[in-house]
Amino acid sequence: MTQLLIIIGYLFLLLLLGIGASRLFRGTSQDYMLASHSIGPFLLLMSIFGTTMTAFALVGSTGESFKEGVGVYGMLASSSGIIHSLCFLLLGVKVWELGRKYEYRTQVQFFRDRLESRWIGVILFPVLVGLVIPYLLIGVMASGTVINKVTAGSIRDGRVVGGTFEEGTFPQFLEQGKKPQSEEPANFIYGSQGGVPKPLASLAICGIVLIYVFLGGMRGTTWANTFQTLVFMVLGIVTFVVIAWQLGGQESFWTSLQTASSSIPIEKLTRIHIPPEKFLTYMFVPLSVGMFPHLFQHWLTARSAESFKLPIVAHPLFIAIVWVPCVLIGAWATSDLITIPPPVAANPNAVLPFLVKQLAGPVLGGLLTAGILAAIMSSLDSQFLCLGTMFTEDVVRPLCGQRSLSDRQQLLVARLFIIGIVALTYGLSLFEPRRVFTLGVWCFSGFSSLFPLILAALYWPRLTKAGAYACVLAAAGSWLWLFRASEFAAQPNFTVNIPVPITLDGDGYWQLMPVAAMIACSTVAMVCVSVVTKPPSDATVAKFFPKNGS
């Protein structure tokens, strides 16, 4: 019960922060969506970092390291330190300049101008929303799992012991878990196990985020992100120290660290099971930040171009601070120092909350859980807000045409759409779960496949409207094709295998990440169609590619 009370206390604090931020709200849609372009370097760093580091970073990285070993850090974290900052420098600053100059609020508005195409939003909007929804799902699913695991009991002799609630406290339909390899209906022992049921926990998190996004808009979201990023970074380090000490079981922290790491099995200590070409092509996945609509919106909140300097430099360091401990914890969980029960091992998302529950006391366990939830919610809020903004700006306003909406009506539309999206995401989260990491990689791969579009729009004057349409359609088509081939993410290690005569591991194939194939498709389609179609007008080229001094 202590953990649950601490979690409730933390959520209450967040609500207070949302109410506080709403007092600074200026009542305009410009302030609600872009915080009136007033965000300085520190808040920009914290909000961008908090937004990009979601359940994927804490729960997902620990779970994936548990499954695949320490190579996970190189696959996504260190590559993100290079690629994310590259995107902030090459794309973020340029987008900010154009956004300020021409008052853009969304990606579609920018592309509509740049491509001289009123209808680009018709295909881009559903693709972007369709890709954000799995991203949202990651957070909603993980928050339910985390709260449930830290409040649940354990199974001994076919009974639940030490849970927060008794059997029958919650209605049967909230008990989702089944005995592995069994056709029996879901029940208490394999469902909530005396914890808060996952569907209820996810619903509570959605509700809290919804309320502070409603009240504070972008300003409230930025403040909440900053607060939550600080919370999850500090508590993440505390988690690491506590788990290392408890697992190692030595008097000093240093020797406990060494004991814990010396017990990691060899296959988790190395990358012998990861094909080098798969590792290489994982580097395309972080390109996704270039097309994240919520990040686009955060870039536009910057007070000046100078505000980007701190995020660009500090982002790789912050990634290391969060990911190195999580990856080590995941690898330790594979050692013989602790027994991970089969239901937890079968669901890697549950490894971190399980360790927190087992190895930290109830007070610390509650605080650490709050840290994990902070990481999750700091992404959900931006995504909710971004979707509301996109719907208002890219769908409703163009449809209304001359009958322009008042500022108050725009706010209302944005908020109503946010409610709809939250309801849809929550409904989808109730279906069979996928590994957070796998789902995340698919979602990021989709955004990465659109990266050539934003890069060309900013740096290649010859990009044409038809080339852009071809790029989006090729990206969406190849994503759908490969996602289906992976049995809708049910195959976590799905790769595109290309037969070649020579490989480093001698298996006769290059095992590439699907993202490599998607980027190749979208780039080829974009370039080929652009060079054979009518170039953009001189006025558009002059607008987006001004010569020095003009």
Added chain:
Amino acid sequence: MKPAHGVWALILFLIIAHQDIWFWDDTTLVFGFLPVALAYHACISLAAAFTWYLATRFCWPSDQAPSAQGRDTA
């Protein structure tokens, strides 16, 4: 060579250095607790931060002055 070219060369070097096939099956624990595959890539993250610091000094893509429109926040 201009400093900006040097920075871009450094970024390219980082991307190549990221493909560390030489540590693929190495089980060494740096300081007795950090697997070398993890330690090496943590150093890549530190090197990336330093490289991006140089990039903000020598490859800055904007000459825009800070705007006075928005109210300053942190």
